[in-house]
Amino acid sequence: GAVVSQHPSRVICKSGTSVKIECRSLDFQATTMFWYRQFPKQSLMLMATSNEGSKATYEQGVEKDKFLINHASLTLSTLTVTSAHPEDSSFYICSALKDTQYFGPGTRLTVL
Amino acid sequence: SQKIEQNSEALNIQEGKTATLTCNYTNYSPAYLQWYRQDPGRGPVFLLLIRENEKEKRKERLKVTFDTTLKQSLFHITASQPADSATYLCALDADSNYQLIWGAGTKLIIKP
Numbered sequence: 001g002a003v004v005s006q007h008p009s010r011v012i013c014k015s016g017t018s019v020k021i022e023c024r025s026l027d028f029q030a031t032t033m034f035w036y037r038q039f040p041k042q043s044l045m046l047m048a049t050s051n052e053g054s055k056a057t058y059e060q061g062v063e064k065d066k067f068l069i070n071h072a073s074l075t076l077s078t079l080t081v082t083s084a085h086p087e088d089s090s091f092y093i094c095s096a097l098k099d100t101q102y103f104g105p106g107t108r109l110t111v112l
Numbered sequence: 113s114q115k116i117e118q119n120s121e122a123l124n125i126q127e128g129k130t131a132t133l134t135c136n137y138t139n140y141s142p143a144y145l146q147w148y149r150q151d152p153g154r155g156p157v158f159l160l161l162i163r164e165n166e167k168e169k170r171k172e173r174l175k176v177t178f179d180t181t182l183k184q185s186l187f188h189i190t191a192s193q194p195a196d197s198a199t200y201l202c203a204l205d206a207d208s209n210y211q212l213i214w215g216a217g218t219k220l221i222i223k224p
Contacts (some may be wrong), residue, residue: 006155032210044156044201091157097210100146103155103221 001027004096006104013084014112019081021107023094029074030096035067037090038106044093051075084111114139116215118202124221125192133187133218135202141180142204147187150199150217159200160187192222 003026013019023033031052036044048058048069056069068080077096081088087112095101117136125131126221135145148156162169162178162185169176175188189196189224200217 004155034211041216043214047210049211091153095155100158100161101210101212103148104160106155107155108153 001036002096002098002102003027004094004102005038006094006107008089008107009105010075011106012110015085016083018082019084019109020078021092021094021109023077023079023104025075025096025098025102026099028096030077030098031074032055032097033071033097034097034101035069035077035079036093036095038093039090047079067085081109084109086111113208114213116140116202116203116204116213118215118218119159120216120218122221124223126193127194127222127224129192131189131192131196131220132222132223133200133202135185135187135215137183141183143178145169145178145185145202145204146212147174147176147185148195148201148203150201152199156201189220194222194224196220 005024007022033050035047038044046055046059047062050056050069050071052071052074058064066082071077093106093107095103115138144161146161147159150156160169160176162176173190177186199217201217202215206213
């Protein structure tokens, strides 16, 4: 199998606070994980590529100081949204690379 | 740059019929193309991958075709069931680092 989990599934926070989202590959090791965000009825937008033991590679227009990514082990990558604002409200999805990308169930972030 | 076009209008199909979804790309032919299923509020689930040298791939009631001349992939669900109702996403390799380029998806509704 290739199971990926995300935690939390939903989070509501106040503007200005930071939120951490965890992505875990449960039954395989993943050197590479990806972080996406998705707005309603839109396609997945790649935010960054996370490689175990090295710095993440961010897509153009994604602020690396705002979206902190840590991939400290072969089964865990974290995304921290720092100083969150209402415009950061979105559906955040991670994937872990095995033979293809296997996705987590997503995290719904709402910033008040 | 590479773009993927999927029909943005929902596709309504009667239960038992074959549903056919279209994915067109605009630029280079990808090394492979993938289809995913996404349910509301959930992450995408991998369904099928087809490589550029393959014309057709099957998995149970699913069939994918890949026509590099037409720059098109078709995704078929035979003997459709209401449980097949979901959004189906087409993705193709971005030619680097296992990244994927995503279509916006087509919502499929199977009516009993």
